[in-house]
Amino acid sequence: MKPDVLAQGVYRVHAQIGTRDLFEGIWPLPNGVLLNSYIVKGTQKTALIDLVKDWEGAVHEITTQINALGIQINQIDYLILNHMEPDHTGSLADLKRKYPNLEILCTKKAVPMVKAFYDIEANVRAVSSGDTLDLGGHVLRFEETPNIHWPETMMTYDMNTGILFSCDAFGSFGRYEHCFDDELDEKEWDLLIGETVRYYANIVSSFSQFVKRGISKLASLDIKMVAPSHGIVWRKNPSQVITLYNDLASYMDGPAKKEITLVYSSMYGNTAALVPTIVKTLEKEGITLHVHEVPRDHASFVLASAWQSSGLIIGMPTYEYKMFPPMYHILDIFERSHVKNRKVFRFGSFGWSGGAQKQFDPFVQALGWECLGVVEYQGAPKEDDYKRIEQLSAQMASSIMQWCSEEEHN
Numbered sequence: 001m002k003p004d005v006l007a008q009g010v011y012r013v014h015a016q017i018g019t020r021d022l023f024e025g026i027w028p029l030p031n032g033v034l035l036n037s038y039i040v041k042g043t044q045k046t047a048l049i050d051l052v053k054d055w056e057g058a059v060h061e062i063t064t065q066i067n068a069l070g071i072q073i074n075q076i077d078y079l080i081l082n083h084m085e086p087d088h089t090g091s092l093a094d095l096k097r098k099y100p101n102l103e104i105l106c107t108k109k110a111v112p113m114v115k116a117f118y119d120i121e122a123n124v125r126a127v128s129s130g131d132t133l134d135l136g137g138h139v140l141r142f143e144e145t146p147n148i149h150w151p152e153t154m155m156t157y158d159m160n161t162g163i164l165f166s167c168d169a170f171g172s173f174g175r176y177e178h179c180f181d182d183e184l185d186e187k188e189w190d191l192l193i194g195e196t197v198r199y200y201a202n203i204v205s206s207f208s209q210f211v212k213r214g215i216s217k218l219a220s221l222d223i224k225m226v227a228p229s230h231g232i233v234w235r236k237n238p239s240q241v242i243t244l245y246n247d248l249a250s251y252m253d254g255p256a257k258k259e260i261t262l263v264y265s266s267m268y269g270n271t272a273a274l275v276p277t278i279v280k281t282l283e284k285e286g287i288t289l290h291v292h293e294v295p296r297d298h299a300s301f302v303l304a305s306a307w308q309s310s311g312l313i314i315g316m317p318t319y320e321y322k323m324f325p326p327m328y329h330i331l332d333i334f335e336r337s338h339v340k341n342r343k344v345f346r347f348g349s350f351g352w353s354g355g356a357q358k359q360f361d362p363f364v365q366a367l368g369w370e371c372l373g374v375v376e377y378q379g380a381p382k383e384d385d386y387k388r389i390e391q392l393s394a395q396m397a398s399s400i401m402q403w404c405s406e407e408e409h410n
């Protein structure tokens with residue numbers, strides 16, 4: 001792969017990571033992921049913005065691309081660490097061992113993390129919001145954007161070109177053959193939007209209030225390009241991804257989209273028996289429905305659907321006096337990811353004793369969900385259960401439509 005030219009003296013060097021591994025050790029990558037670093041070469045000094053971890057040859061790949069620019073690693077003066085997570089710093093110890101004079105710039109909060117993760121203290125400089133670094137023809141300005149993704153995170157803005165190096169923020173899962181938004185074909189574009197939403201839900205959603213805060217801090221900058229460390233570079237329409245992130249962040253307070261996610265587990269089919277009635281009713285109501293069965297579907301995809309949905313329908317049986325374990329995992333992920341302020345109902349079967357609902361209720365409370373009802377039954381569902389689930393599904397659809405319409409008019 002070749003380096004990509006963003007502007008004079010500004011280049012993306014990147015690695016395409018395949019589909020075998022899990023991101024953060026948990027999230028599947030059916031479409032892979034990109035690790036992007038950036039070189040800014042001024043007339044006096046050269047900076048490398050964000051590193052990579054040694055993942056599927058990524059270090060070799062970006063080193064080769066930097067060399068292709070006529071730059072040797074020992075000619076880099078500054079390493080700017082926008083974020084400490086090891087996908088962007090994993091090769092730091094090795095790099096500093098080889099090139100001890102390389103100066104690291106990061107936030108004050110990142111300094112002890114550089115020591116804790118890599119035992120590095122020498123040549124580490126803390127920078128704050130508004131500080132600048134003059135490379136000659138490129139003046140970089142730093143902006144602390146805590147909790148997008150970790151508390152120490154910042155962004156770097158090139159005041160001469162208007163390029164914002166945003167690290168995790170405005171990132172996406174997925175591999176793309178082209179560097180820029182205006183180069184993608186329709187198929188790649190669809191992949192990008194889907195993988196941006198899944199990346200946001202999986203990685204960033206817990207920090208949605210910080211995303212909103214961070215975006216408002218950027219309002220004073222004239223952003224001509226958004227260059228994240230995962231995904232493509234937004235050149236033609238950088239405001240599109242900022243608006244998308246702002247919308248996704250707002251879903252935490254509800255409502256999200258006019259959509260419903262049905263997620264269910266079933267042991268012997270007695271809980272699943274109600275699913276066709278729910279699907280048919282919601283189809284009749286004309287509302288978009290995402291259906292996931294767990295544990296067959298990974299939490300990553302369930303979470304992406306749930307984050308976009310204003311309504312959640314949870315189907316699960318009682319298992320040994322408690323919730324069915326794979327569904328407990330899903331609800332735990334929902335709680336960690338702040339899937340708050342949704343309308344919900346639950347249905348499910350039990351064998352000889354209930355118990356799932358008792359464990360479900362604290363999640364409803366903690367996440368600020370409005371529970372429209374519960375349909376719980378011993379063994380197989382009866383005629384009344386089918387009627388009740390049809391009525392609840394219709395009620396859910398009209399309630400979501402009304403909630404979203406009210407929000408649109410506000």
Ligand code: FEO
Nearest residue numbers: 083085087149168
């Ligand atoms: Fe891409 Fe939070 O690291």
